[in-house]
Amino acid sequence: MALVVFITLFYKNASYGRFIGKDSSFTLPSRVGWVIMESPTVIVILIFLILFFKNIGITEIIFSLIWLSHYTHRTFIWPFRAKLKGKEMTTGVVLMALIFNLVNITLQCIWIFILSSYDQNWIFSSVFISGLILFFIGMSINIKSDSILMKLRENNGEGYHVPHGFLYKHVSCPNYFGEIIEWFGWALLTMSPAGLVFFIWTFANLVPRAKSNHDWSKRNIKNYPVNRKSIFPFIY
Template identity: 40%
Template sequence: MFFDPHARGVFAVLPADGGDTGVYRWFVILEIVLAVVTFVALCFIVAPYGRHGRGGWGPTVPARVGWVVMESPAVLLFAAFYLLGTHRFAVVPLVFLGLWLLHYVQRAFVYPFLMRGGGRMPSTVVGMALLFNALNAWNNARWISEFGTYPIEWLTDPRFLIGLVVFLGGFVLNLASDRILRRLRGAGSTGYQIPHGGGFRYVSSPNYLGEIVEWAGWAIATWSPAGLAFALYTTANLAPRAMANHRWYRETFDDYPVSRKALIPFVV
């Protein structure tokens, strides 16, 4: 069963047979299955980019190029899929479009050019991320502009208001944490250092925590199956990497803060 933005209960039925609706249902289910598979795989294999980069994964591309290529579908394809919807000019879908682009324009076309260093990433990682972003763009864009129905009153619904606050809070935490990481690599600086300040006072990967919180907020604000699938996938993808980062910091730096957790302050 699927979320209905008008339903006061948690679930409402979206027909599973016939036409675009049936196909859409299976794409959302596919994303949830991918979340489970990704989580299990990443509990055993650390994705080979960034501080965990290593050989044996085929040809590589400059990290800056890789980020643009794999994240741009979340902007370009999302916009194209969104414009197919019958509700594309309605106010609430346009608000959701703005929130989505707020994150992904920065991630695809700003963040890569703020990166410091000449790292590379495997083209296999780029390819897998590109395919996921295309699927995720379809699921979320088609929901907000076609399959979901949002009257103007949705902007005052508690689910939208809570989701918006959570989304923006996660977005700010994500950006602030990335900025702290960039500042560790000033002019003439090489290698990795221990980050301090901001969310790093509490966890090793506040940038990942921010992104998980952000898309949880999106799921609440849109009250949608696509939003739920994306929030699950984001957690499945980033939580294991946060744990890997935490282990790496502790193994690399003898003076790493012992009270700092991996992802959730004071918990884990």
């Protein structure tokens, strides 16, 4: 499935933001759609925490807090910081993302709370620590990159402008680059099949989207830097 999405998104853009089609009749305000489609990532893990709290240890609790550190920001902070006024998202995109997030968080929770057998020493292992460092490096890249875009709108008004500074010196979508690092870190720190599948899906989804954004920016934004890569500095 990830391979199908990876190939498809190189030829067809997801219907949101700048890529929403003129024939997209069923839409929601982007801020509303975003909160709806991301909310299962917070709600479901909290339900699992409550249901299994007596049967889990500190490792599972820390996993949950790491997950929530990303998705609390993504669901309830980012959409209210981003300049989404007047932007629309198709109901199809919202529904597909909602289903994906619901399935994904359920799989993550089944592994963490039911199938896994982590001991308390797991959080001191080199694998966990390495993954944790990568996770928060990726998260910081993602948030800082988004903040630069938000500041760009504040200083230059509506429309699309050339972002500068930080990793924008090298790539068009450092926010996506950060998210890929983040979920590789998650797969590593949990060493779980569910985490690995999520990382592969994230890669398959974000790389072609970054390419689409990069190509669109070169075509439509005046004086867009020609030497920037799409998502991976110096590589692609």
